[in-house]
Amino acid sequence: MNKKVKRKWLITASILVLLILAVLFISLNTGSLAMTPSEVIQTLLGQGSRSQQLALFELRMPRIIMAILVGGALALSGSVLQGVTKNDLADAGILGINSGAALFVVMYIYFMNGNVYSGISNLTIFTMPIVALVGAIIGAMLIYILAWNRGIKASRLLLIGIGINIAFTSLLTIFQLRFTTTEYNRIMAWTSGSIWGTSWKYVYAVIPFILIVMGLIYYKARYLDVMHLGDELATGLGVKVERTRLLLLFLAVILAGVATSVAGNIAFLGLIAPHMARRLVGPKHKRQLPIAALIGILILLGADTLARSLFAPIEIPVGIVVAVIGVPYFIYLMLID
Amino acid sequence: MRKLTRRQSYYFLLIGSLMILGVGMLISISLGAKQISISDLLKSLTTGIKDINYEIIFSVRLPRAICAILVGGYLALSGAIMQGVTRNPIAEPSVMGITQGATFMIALAFVLQKVSPGLSFSYLNLMLFAFLGASISGTLVYVVSSRGRGKVDPVKLALAGTALGTLLISLASGMAIINNLSQQLGFWISGGLTGANWQHVKILLGIGFVGCTLSMLLAPRLTILSLGEDVAIGLGEKTNRIRLIALLLVVLLTGASVAVAGNIVFVGLVVPQIVKSLVGVDYKYILPCSFTVGAVFLTFGDILARLINPPFESPIGSLTALIGVPVFIYLIRKERAYE
Numbered sequence: 041m042n043k044k045v046k047r048k049w050l051i052t053a054s055i056l057v058l059l060i061l062a063v064l065f066i067s068l069n070t071g072s073l074a075m076t077p078s079e080v081i082q083t084l085l086g087q088g089s090r091s092q093q094l095a096l097f098e099l100r101m102p103r104i105i106m107a108i109l110v111g112g113a114l115a116l117s118g119s120v121l122q123g124v125t126k127n128d129l130a131d132a133g134i135l136g137i138n139s140g141a142a143l144f145v146v147m148y149i150y151f152m153n154g155n156v157y158s159g160i161s162n163l164t165i166f167t168m169p170i171v172a173l174v175g176a177i178i179g180a181m182l183i184y185i186l187a188w189n190r191g192i193k194a195s196r197l198l199l200i201g202i203g204i205n206i207a208f209t210s211l212l213t214i215f216q217l218r219f220t221t222t223e224y225n226r227i228m229a230w231t232s233g234s235i236w237g238t239s240w241k242y243v244y245a246v247i248p249f250i251l252i253v254m255g256l257i258y259y260k261a262r263y264l265d266v267m268h269l270g271d272e273l274a275t276g277l278g279v280k281v282e283r284t285r286l287l288l289l290f291l292a293v294i295l296a297g298v299a300t301s302v303a304g305n306i307a308f309l310g311l312i313a314p315h316m317a318r319r320l321v322g323p324k325h326k327r328q329l330p331i332a333a334l335i336g337i338l339i340l341l342g343a344d345t346l347a348r349s350l351f352a353p354i355e356i357p358v359g360i361v362v363a364v365i366g367v368p369y370f371i372y373l374m375l376i377d
Numbered sequence: 378m379r380k381l382t383r384r385q386s387y388y389f390l391l392i393g394s395l396m397i398l399g400v401g402m403l404i405s406i407s408l409g410a411k412q413i414s415i416s417d418l419l420k421s422l423t424t425g426i427k428d429i430n431y432e433i434i435f436s437v438r439l440p441r442a443i444c445a446i447l448v449g450g451y452l453a454l455s456g457a458i459m460q461g462v463t464r465n466p467i468a469e470p471s472v473m474g475i476t477q478g479a480t481f482m483i484a485l486a487f488v489l490q491k492v493s494p495g496l497s498f499s500y501l502n503l504m505l506f507a508f509l510g511a512s513i514s515g516t517l518v519y520v521v522s523s524r525g526r527g528k529v530d531p532v533k534l535a536l537a538g539t540a541l542g543t544l545l546i547s548l549a550s551g552m553a554i555i556n557n558l559s560q561q562l563g564f565w566i567s568g569g570l571t572g573a574n575w576q577h578v579k580i581l582l583g584i585g586f587v588g589c590t591l592s593m594l595l596a597p598r599l600t601i602l603s604l605g606e607d608v609a610i611g612l613g614e615k616t617n618r619i620r621l622i623a624l625l626l627v628v629l630l631t632g633a634s635v636a637v638a639g640n641i642v643f644v645g646l647v648v649p650q651i652v653k654s655l656v657g658v659d660y661k662y663i664l665p666c667s668f669t670v671g672a673v674f675l676t677f678g679d680i681l682a683r684l685i686n687p688p689f690e691s692p693i694g695s696l697t698a699l700i701g702v703p704v705f706i707y708l709i710r711k712e713r714a715y716e
Binding site (some may be wrong): 134145186189195196198199200202203204206207209210211213214232238308309322354356357359360363364370371374375 | 417467517521522532533535536537539541543544547548550551554555567642643685686689692694695696698699701702705706709710
């Protein structure tokens with residue numbers, strides 16, 4: 041990496057981090073209990089009232105950390121999917137990987153607890169990411185098998201993914217009817233994406249998966265670069281192409297599945313974040329991946345803050361806010377293509 | 378056995394589907410919270426004694442059955458027309474975001490009604506909203522996916538349609554949540570015929586009369602256009618004008634369907650595909666058969682929706698989606714254009 045590129049990368053990264061910190065601070069201020077910035081700082085330093093401490097440490101903090109984890113995970117998952125399929129329009133939400141995970145989690149909670157949300161046991165919480173993983177992997181395998189026809193073609197993979205996504209979402213809709221009216225609304229929030237696993241327990245349940253997989257992906261970043269050169273060249277450079285591709289896909293699916301288990305089906309984030317990152321720092325994955333993750337975090341944190349405050353006290357699913365940003369960008373990408 | 382000519386299989390399909398439709402209609406009318414046996418049903422119809430069965434049949438069941446027939450027919454017809462114009466087997470109102478556009482605008486109409494108490498829309502007004510939504514999203518997707526001279530990129534068509542469709546449906550859900558209209562609008566978003574009444578039937582019939590007549594007049598043109606842009610121009614067709622009329626027809630038929638039955642997907646994908654494999658490429662045959670087979674499809678879909686999880690009704694839109702997805706995947710695997 042030459043010096044100029046390195047400096048540009050550092051500047052981009054620091055601006056993003058600053059923006060994230062700013063949004064984070066706004067997010068800490070936002071909520072039904074109004075707090076001034078100075079009160080927030082006081083509470084952070086341990087001098088707030090009990091209700092302030094409760095709001096900050098038990099309600100807002102875990103949610104913010106969750107948004108950070110989910111945003112980063114979805115962005116990285118999208119980057120890897122786009123790199124592996126060599127298609128800029130790939131995204132776990134569009135492909136039906138997220139809805140596979142969502143379907144499995146809703147079914148699991150239903151069979152374990154009878155109905156969603158009210159009193160989910162600890163066992164259910166900590167096994168949930170694994171169930172989501174199973175759903176995501178089954179979704180991904182279905183797409184891969186159905187799209188396989190003497191090799192994988194990117195556009196076919198995408199269209200088959202769209203089909204699978206519709207099937208899973210419909211099953212989810214039919215399943216909704218087994219729940220009561222209030223639960224129905226909540227599952228609707230699920231299908232549209234909403235950060236709902238907002239206590240520390242959920243954070244502990246997903247954090248190991250997300251951090252380990254993120255690390256692995258970063259470690260494998262150079263393979264993504266090599267694979268971009270084409271299968272033959274990659275083989276010539278000593279990469280076991282099919283095996284590496286499957287491994288990377290698997291890692292991307294894990295991230296998407298675990299993120300979905302606590303945040304529902306958030307589409308388009310994994311699509312736009314890598315794209316913006318490529319624009320900012322170029323195609324090399326070692327540089328692109330961290331920036332994509334930062335952009336994902338920034339967008340999701342901002343979107344979640346908006347989703348909570350825009351129509352307070354009613355909260356809208358954050359997936360809708362992300363879609364409002366993501367879809368126009370998606371269509372713009374197709375127009376310039 | 379001698380292979381049937383296209384013409385013969387056309388008549389077979391038409392008459393066969395009409396017969397199945399008759400059976401389906403009887404089942405559909407007899408099914409519900411109060412079971413009405415076929416013999417009681419026939420008695421009510423023939424004698425005209427105004428007992429409770431008569432009431433139920435004429436105020437609830439019959440309009441519902443007729444709406445299922447008309448909506449299924451219109452959606453299938455729209456799909457057939459769209460596929461002819463774009464020469465793309467997966468072009469269809471719901472893949473192109475047209476149904477979602479109509480759904481979104483209806484959701485908007487409901488929200489407007491709720492926030493300004495003086496405002497109240499009739500069904501006809503709602504339908505105008507649906508038309509507006511359908512035309513905006515349809516045009517947008519068409520423009521994004523066309524690559525000049527009438528050619529449509531099949532991959533982009535599906536991608537742009539799904540993306541826009543997702544956005545519109547999530548916006549509709551969002552508005553529903555904010556205004557506490559989830560249940561009312563959930564009906565439109567997932568599709569269903571629960572609210573069908575005679576007023577719907579009248580409006581559907583009126584619009585359908587215009588739409589179906591125009592479609593049949595357009596049929597020979599569609600056949601030529603489906604052979605390819607160059608051929609059509611060579612034969613002296615004004616291709617852009619045909620496409621515009623076709624898009625208007627689809628907006629009309631789909632918009633009316635959505636205003637009555639909500640967001641029902643994939644009917645226009647599955648039905649024309651079956652029909653085309655039986656009667657060939659002539660739209661003079663494809664269009665009428667698409668209508669009747671579409672009617673059969675949705676009539677039985679509606680029956681199924683009532684049977685799966687009684688006494689609740691499952692959303693028909695989700696059922697048709699589950700039936701449609703395998704067909705969609707099959708078409709994508711078959712088509713070389715997606716390589």
